[in-house]
């Protein structure tokens with residue numbers, strides 16, 4: 001849906017240049033069609049199970065995106081009360097919301113219990129005790145699952161691996177069964193499920209297979225103890241193509257679920273983020289200057305690491321293309337932003353068609369962990385987000401103004417003359 005017509009990049013049926021002219025650069029552009037297709041592909045693949053697709057809001061928390069997920073019947077995976085607020089505001093029913101995270105505060109847990117969400121994925125014994133305590137105080141029963149750490153190598157980037165013993169996530173495998181037995185006796189808890197999430201951008205199904213097999217073993221063990229779980233929450237993690245990756249299809253992923261957990265006939269929850277929104281967006285940026293330093297050619301663009309953090313944080317690849325192709329012979333360049341950090345580099349020694357001052361480039365597959373991880377570093381406003389639907393487009397977040405950025409800041413009385 002991001003494609004060239006007569007050498008001009010289009011988002012669905014809209015020339016990207018028109019959007020850039022209207023909202024300015026940098027800006028994120030989302031394709032409703034890709035987003036919808038990705039959700040529906042999961043929906044089709046999981047048809048054989050009673051299931052909830054709880055979109056992981058951390059991947060992209062724009063209200064327009066979350067509302068689209070809600071309208072397609074999706075749920076939400078949230079990691080803070082703020083994300084829970086967005087999910088509810090977008091119309092996602094509380095009984096489709098799961099709440100993960102190693103450090104939920106008492107206030108956040110209280111809100112989750114009051115909202116009667118589908119399940120709180122507790123990640124430690126201390127958290128289980130705290131949830132029980134709060135639920136009793138509120139005169140309620142909290143639906144919980146234990147997020148269990150299966151100690152499986154997801155074979156992905158070390159900074160986004162979450163299912164190894166040395167990672168902070170989940171309940172240690174060796175104590176999980178005992179904690180289930182303790183939790184099942186607590187008056188304030190409904191122990192309804194088990195959860196896992198082993199990492200992000202997985203390109204191989206084997207780690208999923210290993211983790212889900214361990215989950216199956218745990219479910220069987222617990223049944224022997226009389227603990228019958230309703231919900232099996234498999235987390236997110238399915239990878240996407242950024243460059244030359246060949247991620248597994250959603251059907252192949254569902255097949256692994258069938259092979260490992262199908263026999264239980266339980267409610268399957270998944271928490272995909274990247275595989276729903278990643279390829280549904282591009283970041284458009286204007287070339288501010290180009291310059292040569294010795295043998296190096298720099299293309300300096302108006303997007304910075306504050307707008308798209310992934311290359312600076314994980315050395316990740318985003319394909320960068322000119323918005324208007326001129327068919328010139330490619331050159332080698334570093335594509336960098338204006339931020340005062342050397343890590344503000346989107347691409348090193350990248351082979352790209354030459355682009356000049358004032359021309360536009362697009363960074364592809366920027367929908368996941370792009371705008372949601374952005375900041376106002378260097379006092380740069382948050383950039384506009386635009387959603388395209390066939391021939392139409394809507395600004396789903398406007399550029400932040402300096403007044404908005406400064407609102408809430410106060411000059412101490414003693415400095416006021």
Ligand SMILES: Cc1ncc(COP(=O)(O)O)c(C=O)c1O
Pocket residue numbers: 056059077100101197199200201235236237238271272273274275368
């Ligand atoms: C608990 C949890 N669920 C789901 C996700 C979404 O992962 P992904 O975007 O890789 O699908 C994450 C992020 O890795 C997570 O921490």
Ligand SMILES: N[C@@H](CCCC[NH3+])C(=O)O
Pocket residue numbers: 058160200201310314368369
């Ligand atoms: N922020 C990471 C993904 C982390 C997922 C959250 N557990 C990325 O951009 O690839």
